[in-house]
Amino acid sequence: MNWMEVFKDINSWMLESNKKMQQYTIHSDKYWEWLISSLGAIEAKYKHHPLVVGFLSEIIEFQDQNVQKMQGRGS
Template structure:
Protein backbone atom coordinates (compact mmCIF):
# COMPACT_ATOMS: atom_id res chain seq x y z
CA UNK A 1 0.00 0.00 0.00
CA UNK A 2 1.21 3.50 -0.79
CA UNK A 3 1.01 5.06 2.67
CA UNK A 4 2.00 8.50 1.46
CA UNK A 5 -0.89 8.51 -1.03
CA UNK A 6 -3.27 7.14 1.59
CA UNK A 7 -2.48 9.82 4.14
CA UNK A 8 -2.71 12.47 1.45
CA UNK A 9 -6.20 11.10 0.73
CA UNK A 10 -7.01 11.27 4.46
CA UNK A 11 -5.90 14.91 4.61
CA UNK A 12 -7.98 15.65 1.51
CA UNK A 13 -10.96 13.86 3.05
CA UNK A 14 -10.71 15.99 6.21
CA UNK A 15 -10.62 19.13 4.05
CA UNK A 16 -13.67 17.93 2.11
CA UNK A 17 -15.44 17.00 5.34
CA UNK A 18 -14.95 20.52 6.68
CA UNK A 19 -16.29 21.93 3.43
CA UNK A 20 -19.34 19.66 3.52
CA UNK A 21 -19.98 20.46 7.18
CA UNK A 22 -20.04 24.16 6.31
CA UNK A 23 -22.25 23.52 3.28
CA UNK A 24 -24.79 21.24 4.99
CA UNK A 25 -24.22 21.53 8.74
CA UNK A 26 -23.57 18.70 11.16
CA UNK A 27 -27.29 18.30 11.82
CA UNK A 28 -28.07 17.56 8.20
CA UNK A 29 -28.75 14.06 6.89
CA UNK A 30 -26.95 14.86 3.63
CA UNK A 31 -23.73 15.57 5.51
CA UNK A 32 -23.78 12.22 7.30
CA UNK A 33 -24.75 10.46 4.10
CA UNK A 34 -21.69 12.02 2.46
CA UNK A 35 -19.54 10.87 5.39
CA UNK A 36 -20.78 7.29 5.06
CA UNK A 37 -20.41 7.21 1.29
CA UNK A 38 -17.01 8.89 1.14
CA UNK A 39 -15.47 6.78 3.92
CA UNK A 40 -16.74 3.65 2.18
CA UNK A 41 -15.16 4.82 -1.06
CA UNK A 42 -11.87 5.46 0.74
CA UNK A 43 -11.91 1.93 2.16
CA UNK A 44 -12.75 0.49 -1.25
CA UNK A 45 -9.91 2.43 -2.88
CA UNK A 46 -7.44 0.71 -0.57
CA UNK A 47 -9.06 -2.75 -0.76
CA UNK A 48 -10.38 -2.52 2.82
CA UNK A 49 -6.87 -2.63 4.22
CA UNK A 50 -7.11 -3.02 8.04
CA UNK A 51 -5.15 0.20 8.62
CA UNK A 52 -7.50 2.10 6.31
CA UNK A 53 -10.56 0.72 8.07
CA UNK A 54 -9.14 1.70 11.46
CA UNK A 55 -8.28 5.20 10.22
CA UNK A 56 -11.76 5.67 8.75
CA UNK A 57 -13.31 4.48 12.02
CA UNK A 58 -11.17 6.99 13.90
CA UNK A 59 -12.29 9.79 11.58
CA UNK A 60 -15.94 8.83 12.02
CA UNK A 61 -15.58 8.70 15.81
CA UNK A 62 -13.88 12.08 15.77
CA UNK A 63 -16.83 13.56 13.86
CA UNK A 64 -19.28 11.96 16.26
CA UNK A 65 -17.41 13.50 19.19
CA UNK A 66 -17.45 16.93 17.56
CA UNK A 67 -21.19 16.57 16.96
CA UNK A 68 -21.91 15.39 20.51
CA UNK A 69 -19.80 18.17 22.07
CA UNK A 70 -21.60 20.75 19.96
CA UNK A 71 -25.00 19.42 20.99
CA UNK A 72 -23.97 19.36 24.65
CA UNK A 73 -22.73 22.96 24.45
CA UNK A 74 -25.99 24.05 22.81
CA UNK A 75 -27.99 22.31 25.54
CA UNK A 76 -25.91 23.92 28.30
CA UNK A 77 -26.31 27.34 26.69
CA UNK A 78 -30.07 26.95 26.47
CA UNK A 79 -30.25 25.89 30.13
CA UNK A 80 -28.21 28.92 31.18
CA UNK A 81 -30.79 31.28 29.66
Protein backbone atom coordinates (compact mmCIF):
# COMPACT_ATOMS: atom_id res chain seq x y z
CA MET A 1 0.00 0.00 0.00
CA ASN A 2 1.34 3.38 -0.99
CA TRP A 3 0.30 5.43 2.03
CA MET A 4 1.70 8.66 0.63
CA GLU A 5 -0.69 8.25 -2.30
CA VAL A 6 -3.62 7.55 0.04
CA PHE A 7 -2.94 10.72 2.03
CA LYS A 8 -2.40 12.70 -1.17
CA ASP A 9 -5.83 11.56 -2.39
CA ILE A 10 -7.44 12.43 0.94
CA ASN A 11 -5.80 15.86 0.88
CA SER A 12 -7.01 16.45 -2.68
CA TRP A 13 -10.49 15.34 -1.64
CA MET A 14 -10.50 17.81 1.25
CA LEU A 15 -9.53 20.68 -1.04
CA GLU A 16 -12.30 19.70 -3.46
CA SER A 17 -14.74 19.39 -0.55
CA ASN A 18 -14.08 23.02 0.39
CA LYS A 19 -14.95 24.03 -3.18
CA LYS A 20 -18.09 21.88 -3.19
CA MET A 21 -19.27 23.44 0.08
CA GLN A 22 -19.02 26.87 -1.53
CA GLN A 23 -20.99 25.58 -4.49
CA TYR A 24 -23.70 23.57 -2.68
CA THR A 25 -23.44 24.11 1.13
CA ILE A 26 -22.81 21.26 3.52
CA HIS A 27 -26.55 20.89 4.20
CA SER A 28 -27.52 20.10 0.62
CA ASP A 29 -28.30 16.71 -0.87
CA LYS A 30 -25.99 17.57 -3.78
CA TYR A 31 -23.01 17.94 -1.42
CA TRP A 32 -23.75 14.66 0.36
CA GLU A 33 -24.27 12.82 -2.94
CA TRP A 34 -20.88 14.11 -4.09
CA LEU A 35 -19.29 13.22 -0.74
CA ILE A 36 -20.50 9.61 -0.79
CA SER A 37 -19.68 9.12 -4.47
CA SER A 38 -16.21 10.64 -4.30
CA LEU A 39 -15.20 8.90 -1.08
CA GLY A 40 -16.56 5.66 -2.53
CA ALA A 41 -14.24 6.09 -5.50
CA ILE A 42 -11.25 6.51 -3.19
CA GLU A 43 -12.31 3.44 -1.20
CA ALA A 44 -12.57 1.37 -4.40
CA LYS A 45 -9.21 2.67 -5.66
CA TYR A 46 -7.54 1.19 -2.60
CA LYS A 47 -9.52 -2.06 -2.81
CA HIS A 48 -11.55 -1.39 0.35
CA HIS A 49 -8.45 -1.62 2.58
CA PRO A 50 -9.77 -1.55 6.17
CA LEU A 51 -7.56 1.35 7.26
CA VAL A 52 -8.52 3.43 4.22
CA VAL A 53 -12.19 2.65 4.93
CA GLY A 54 -11.60 3.81 8.51
CA PHE A 55 -10.08 7.12 7.39
CA LEU A 56 -12.94 7.75 4.98
CA SER A 57 -15.55 6.82 7.58
CA GLU A 58 -14.02 9.37 9.94
CA ILE A 59 -14.31 12.04 7.26
CA ILE A 60 -18.01 11.26 6.88
CA GLU A 61 -18.49 11.34 10.65
CA PHE A 62 -16.63 14.64 10.91
CA GLN A 63 -18.78 16.25 8.23
CA ASP A 64 -21.93 14.92 9.86
CA GLN A 65 -20.84 16.42 13.18
CA ASN A 66 -20.25 19.76 11.45
CA VAL A 67 -23.81 19.72 10.11
CA GLN A 68 -25.18 18.84 13.54
CA LYS A 69 -23.26 21.71 15.15
CA MET A 70 -24.59 24.14 12.56
CA GLN A 71 -28.09 22.92 13.28
CA GLY A 72 -27.55 23.27 17.02
CA ARG A 73 -27.69 19.53 17.70
CA GLY A 74 -24.03 18.76 18.29
CA SER A 75 -21.52 19.64 20.95
